[in-house]
Amino acid sequence: MAVTMNDVAKAAGVSLKTVSNVLNNYEFIRPATKQRVQDAIAELGYEANLTARSLRSGKTSMLGLVLSDLSAPYYAELASKLMNAAARHGYRVLVEQSDADPGAELNALQGPFRQLTDGLLFTPLSIGADAIAGRAGSKPLVMLGEHIVDPRFDLVTMKNGEAAQALTAHLLAGGRRRIAVIGAHPEESAGTAGLRLHGYRQALDQAGAPFDPALIAPGEWRRDAGAAAVAGLLDSGVEFDAVFGLNDVLALGALHELLIRGVSVPRDVAVAGFDDIDEARFASPSLTTVSPGMDEIAERSVALLLDRLSGRETAEAGVHVESGFELRIRESAP
Amino acid sequence: MAVTMNDVAKAAGVSLKTVSNVLNNYEFIRPATKQRVQDAIAELGYEANLTARSLRSGKTSMLGLVLSDLSAPYYAELASKLMNAAARHGYRVLVEQSDADPGAELNALQGPFRQLTDGLLFTPLSIGADAIAGRAGSKPLVMLGEHIVDPRFDLVTMKNGEAAQALTAHLLAGGRRRIAVIGAHPEESAGTAGLRLHGYRQALDQAGAPFDPALIAPGEWRRDAGAAAVAGLLDSGVEFDAVFGLNDVLALGALHELLIRGVSVPRDVAVAGFDDIDEARFASPSLTTVSPGMDEIAERSVALLLDRLSGRETAEAGVHVESGFELRIRESAP
DNA sequence: ATGCTGGGATACATCGTTGCAGACGATGGC
DNA sequence: GCCATCGTCTGCAACGATGTATCCCAGCAT
Numbered sequence: 001m002a003v004t005m006n007d008v009a010k011a012a013g014v015s016l017k018t019v020s021n022v023l024n025n026y027e028f029i030r031p032a033t034k035q036r037v038q039d040a041i042a043e044l045g046y047e048a049n050l051t052a053r054s055l056r057s058g059k060t061s062m063l064g065l066v067l068s069d070l071s072a073p074y075y076a077e078l079a080s081k082l083m084n085a086a087a088r089h090g091y092r093v094l095v096e097q098s099d100a101d102p103g104a105e106l107n108a109l110q111g112p113f114r115q116l117t118d119g120l121l122f123t124p125l126s127i128g129a130d131a132i133a134g135r136a137g138s139k140p141l142v143m144l145g146e147h148i149v150d151p152r153f154d155l156v157t158m159k160n161g162e163a164a165q166a167l168t169a170h171l172l173a174g175g176r177r178r179i180a181v182i183g184a185h186p187e188e189s190a191g192t193a194g195l196r197l198h199g200y201r202q203a204l205d206q207a208g209a210p211f212d213p214a215l216i217a218p219g220e221w222r223r224d225a226g227a228a229a230v231a232g233l234l235d236s237g238v239e240f241d242a243v244f245g246l247n248d249v250l251a252l253g254a255l256h257e258l259l260i261r262g263v264s265v266p267r268d269v270a271v272a273g274f275d276d277i278d279e280a281r282f283a284s285p286s287l288t289t290v291s292p293g294m295d296e297i298a299e300r301s302v303a304l305l306l307d308r309l310s311g312r313e314t315a316e317a318g319v320h321v322e323s324g325f326e327l328r329i330r331e332s333a334p
Numbered sequence: 335m336a337v338t339m340n341d342v343a344k345a346a347g348v349s350l351k352t353v354s355n356v357l358n359n360y361e362f363i364r365p366a367t368k369q370r371v372q373d374a375i376a377e378l379g380y381e382a383n384l385t386a387r388s389l390r391s392g393k394t395s396m397l398g399l400v401l402s403d404l405s406a407p408y409y410a411e412l413a414s415k416l417m418n419a420a421a422r423h424g425y426r427v428l429v430e431q432s433d434a435d436p437g438a439e440l441n442a443l444q445g446p447f448r449q450l451t452d453g454l455l456f457t458p459l460s461i462g463a464d465a466i467a468g469r470a471g472s473k474p475l476v477m478l479g480e481h482i483v484d485p486r487f488d489l490v491t492m493k494n495g496e497a498a499q500a501l502t503a504h505l506l507a508g509g510r511r512r513i514a515v516i517g518a519h520p521e522e523s524a525g526t527a528g529l530r531l532h533g534y535r536q537a538l539d540q541a542g543a544p545f546d547p548a549l550i551a552p553g554e555w556r557r558d559a560g561a562a563a564v565a566g567l568l569d570s571g572v573e574f575d576a577v578f579g580l581n582d583v584l585a586l587g588a589l590h591e592l593l594i595r596g597v598s599v600p601r602d603v604a605v606a607g608f609d610d611i612d613e614a615r616f617a618s619p620s621l622t623t624v625s626p627g628m629d630e631i632a633e634r635s636v637a638l639l640l641d642r643l644s645g646r647e648t649a650e651a652g653v654h655v656e657s658g659f660e661l662r663i664r665e666s667a668p
Numbered sequence: 669a670t671g672c673t674g675g676g677a678t679a680c681a682t683c684g685t686t687g688c689a690g691a692c693g694a695t696g697g698c
Numbered sequence: 699g700c701c702a703t704c705g706t707c708t709g710c711a712a713c714g715a716t717g718t719a720t721c722c723c724a725g726c727a728t
Contacts, residue, residue, distance in 0.1 A: 002640070004714055015678045020716060028675050048450055051388045052714035055683050062386070069414060076410035080403060083431055092450075094428055097417055115384055116426075223616045256616040278405070282557045282590040284618050338684060349708045364704050386684035389713050640671060 003046045025047060062092045063305060064117035066108040067144075068100040072221070073249060073277040075123075077278035078144075082121065084275050089306055091118075101124040110135045119305045124148050132184040140308035142301050147191040153306065156301035158292040160192060163325040164199025165206075167272055167290055168244065171333060172207045176242035176270055179204075180215040182229035182254055183246035194275060196246050214238050219250065226253025234261055241269055242333065246291055248273035248280050255332060256285060263332035270333035285331035293323040345528055357382060388630040396426045398451035399641060400442040402459050402477075405527065406555070407583060407611040409457075414480075414633035416455065422550035423640055425452075434459040453639045458482050465588055468509040474642035476635050487652040488642065489637035492626040493539045497659040498533025498635030499540075501606055501624055502578065502647025505667060506541045509577035512513060513538075513550040516563040517580035525558045530580050546573050555582065568595055574668065581624055582607035582614050589617060589666060604667035617623055627657040 005023075009016045013035060015133050021029055022037040040046075052058045057234060062302060063086050067075045083093045096113050098104040105127045107113065111298055114120065119140040122134060129150040132141075136153075143155040149254055171179050181200055185193040197216070204211050218227035230253070243258070245251025251273030258265055265271050266284055278293035307313035343350045343605060344642070347370060355363055356371040374380075388394045397420050401409045417427045430447050432438040439461045441447065448454065453474040458466060463484040464473075477489040505513050515534055519527040531550070538545050547592075551567055553559035560579055562588070568573060579585025586608030597603050599619055607614060610625035634655050641647035 002714095006714080016714095017679080017716080018677060021677085024716080028674095028677090029678065033676080035391070047446070047449070049389075049714050050446055051385060051394070052683090054385045054391050055383075055685085056714080056716045057681080070404075070417065071407075073405075073407065073410070073613075076407070077405040079429075080405035080431065083404065083429070092428065092447075094426065095417070096426075097414060112381070112384055113426075115381070117521060188500035223612060227616065231712080252613075253616055258616055279586075279613055281405075282561065282587055283591055284593045286590070290469040297401075318359045340684080350684095351686085351708060352706090353705080358686080362707085362708065367706080383684050386713090387686075390686045392713080403690095435705085566681080576714095 002049070003044045005046070007044055008040045008046050012037045041177075042046045050143040052253070058143070060083070060116055061090060061120055062094050062117045063302070064108065064113055064120040064122075065093050065095045066105065066113075066120065067095070067096055067123045068098050070095060070097055071213060073279060074247065074275045077277060078294055078298060080269040081294055082302060085298045085302040089302065091302075091306070093121075095287060098125065100128040106131065106135060110137060114139065121301055121305060122312040129153070133161075140247045140303045140305055142259075144297070144301055145192055146195055147188075149190060149320075151317050153305055154320070155318060156297055156304060156323070157208045158297065158325055159325045160195035161199040161202070163290045163292070163327075164233075166325075166327055167200075167206065167274070167288075168200045168203035170241045170327060170329065171244065171270055171272060171299050172203060172209060174242075174270060174333065176333075178212070178215060178231055179242040179244055180217060180230075180238070180240040181244045181246065182214050182217045182219055182226055182233075182248040184218045186218055188261065194245050200244060201319055213239055221247050223249045223253035223256070226250035227257040228253075228297050230254040230257040231261075234263075243269060243271045245271070248277045248287060250278065251287055251289070251332075252283055255287065266331065266333055272333045278330050280328070281330070283332070286328045288333035289328050291326045291328050293325060296323040335520040336383070337378045337392050339380070341378055342371065342374045342380050345378060346371045358666045360530035392546055394450055395424060395453055395471075396428050396638070398442065398447055398453065398456075400428050400431070400432055400439065400447075402432050403519070404429060405433055407613060408581065408609045411611060412628055412632060415628055416636060420633045423636065425636075425640070426453075428565070432459065436460045436465075438467060440465065448473065451658060455639060463487070469643060474639055476639045476642070477528055478631070478635060479520075480529055483524060483654075485605040485651050488632040488638055488654070489652060490631055490638060490655045491655070492631065492657045492659055494578045495527035495533040495536070497624045497626070498530040498535075498578075500659075500661055500668065501622075502534045502537035503541070504622075504661060504663065505576045505578065505604055506537060506543060508576075508604060508667065510667075511543060512546065512574045513578055514551060514564075514567055514574040515578045515580065516553055516560055516567075516571070517555055517584040518550045518604045519553055527580050532577045534578060534652070536645040549574055550594060551566040555584055557583045557590070560584035561591040562587075564588040565570045565595075568597075573632070577603060577605045582609040582611045582621065585621055585623070585666075586613065586617055586664045589619075589621065600667055606667045610662050614662070615664070617666070622653050622664045622667035624664050625660045627659060627663050630657040 005019045009019045010038050019037055022034055096108045121142050121144055123144045124147050129148045133152055143153050146157045188194050217229040219229045243324045245254050251271055255271045263269050273287050273289040276289045280287040282288045339350055341352045343353045354422055356368050358595045420427050455476050455478055457478045457483050463482045467486055477487050480491045522528050551563040553563045577588045579588050585605050589605045592599055599605050607621050607623040610623045614621040614623050
């Protein structure tokens with residue numbers, strides 16, 4: 001069997017509870033006693049049993065992260081940074097893939113997954129604010145992304161609208177007039193896709209450029225969907241001189257399809273994305289995109305969640321944090 | 335407070351233990367009793383407390399996955415598939431990033447992380463077989479990748495040497511004679527890089543082509559290192575007509591640098607990678623690479639680990655599983 | 669001396685579950 | 699009619715830690 005606190009207590013000649021007190025940095029312990037306990041711990045190679053601690057204290061020191069698919073580069077990079085941020089505060093991150101499935105998202109919210117974690121970082125994609133509110137329970141919950149902007153929930157996001165507007169303005173400034181958008185989600189308006197599309201339209205309006213619905217292609221946020229969307233546009237005969245992928249993998253799929261079809265980028269068509277994943281910098285041509293400040297997002301969302309856990313943050317209404325952004329102008333849309 | 339088994343027992347008019355038996359599918363329970371318990375569970379909305387179960391049973395239903403960096407596409411895709419495979423068997427996966435740091439890898443092996451998991455999927459990068467054997471403990475451990483091939487450990491890997499040989503043969507068959515290799519790790523010979531390099535040399539030997547050490551560029555397995563390696567080769571004046579990136583991100587970094595420098599791919603230089611990450615298919619030009627059968631790797635490594643856990647697999651020596659591979663011939667090296 | 673204060677350590681109950689051993693009534697063989 | 703067996707269910711202890719309440723003693727004021 002493993003060494004328990006009881007063994008340590010016996011070895012140090014103190015009570016079980018004193019060992020516990022030493023481990024939990026209880027203030028009033030004589031230095032000599034503390035030393036004896038620590039020596040015993042070192043000698044026996046004692047390691048606290050986290051399961052027992054969790055059962056007794058009700059805390060797991062784990063944060064849950066719910067996202068659709070860990071193999072998507074944006075989520076992979078985000079997860080990596082979140083884990084590092086959490087680790088700095090002594091927490092681990094347990095990841096759950098929802099596949100954007102409503103049932104899976106609900107399960108993550110109330111099932112065993114929730115039980116295993118002290119708080120949740122949640123990227124809802126297919127369920128709404130009311131469904132969440134009804135099942136959120138009492139443990140803290142921080143939303144990531146902007147599918148749900150609701151005063152009831154804490155939210156960490158970026159200035160999607162502003163960023164999309166700035167990026168579109170950049171394309172317009174480069175002389176592009178017919179900017180196709182791919183990856184739109186027609187059903188929603190408040191989600192990430194909706195906000196970015198809104199920013200696009202604002203930029204058009206500001207520049208006095210017309211909005212043409214024929215240029216808006218729906219699609220899931222995957223490389224193949226980006227390629228398919230561009231293929232559809234090309235085949236339909238709609239003219240366009242730029243493509244704005246609502247995220248980077250869409251834009252990279254589009255880029256691929258354009259080049260295959262013999263369309264020169266950026267000469268004939270400029271391409272821009274959103275997210276600034278590592279891959280964007282090394283695409284050929286390299287991809288113009290928006291950097292959402294992922295480090296800041298990761299750091300602040302963990303900080304907010306931990307503030308809720310510790311009770312440092314007590315606001316009744318949801319706290320909304322917005323990170324900054326930066327345009328990354330590269331070869332695909334100079 | 336949450337609903338406990340005790341509440342269920344009272345509601346159903348049975349003992350605590352009977353509820354436990356129902357939950358654990360104990361054979362000898364009268365259908366009527368079982369039904370009553372299940373009704374009570376449904377009515378009260380009871381959910382088993384996993385922490386308490388873990389403490390009592392000594393099992394967590396979590397598998398540990400140790401890798402260097404979740405943001406690397408290969409690991410992200412692998413982690414995603416492993417999580418899905420584990421979920422199919424009722425297990426969760428807890429990921430730990432080691433950053434290829436020896437201390438972090440040792441910690442994952444014996445620290446709290448190990449305690450939280452029933453078994454480990456381990457991608458060692460910086461520590462050796464002896465260090466692992468000395469600290470492995472008694473919980474099952476399955477190695478991923480081939481940094482460590484040792485009869486003491488279970489291992490799931492792919493035919494690195496054969497695959498690299500086949501890929502190199504393909505390049506040679508295409509008329510390439512001076513194939514640069516980037517991402518070599520000169521210090522090691524048994525690791526992944528070493529095995530792939532070995533396959534490369536075997537292909538050269540078989541074709542009667544000379545081996546030139548000047549064509550071997552070391553580097554970490556990242557995009558920027560791939561770009562830097564190619565830049566170094568170009569600047570040094572060494573001639574080459576193909577680049578074999580020991581993994582895809584290296585090759586993609588190399589591809590990027592070649593195109594920036596005005597080198598035509600594949601006309602002047604062919605480029606090939608290894609891993610077949612999603613991105614390879616959508617690169618421009620699309621990347622010739624080796625598909626390691628990641629689905630199979632994920633499925634079989636989880637199966638092996640669970641077989642060890644359940645005692646279905648009892649081999650004294652390590653079980654070594656090799657998945658198949660397929661060449662994916664694409665535009666970058668047709 | 670006595671009472672009070674507060675630092676330092678302890679005993680005991682408790683978190684929610686599962687393993688073990690045994691109880692109980694009904695059945696069946698002899 | 700007795701004992702062994704079988705199916706079904708139960709009680710108790712235990713997993714390894716923490717919270718609560720309490721106790722003891724030294725130091726100080728009264």
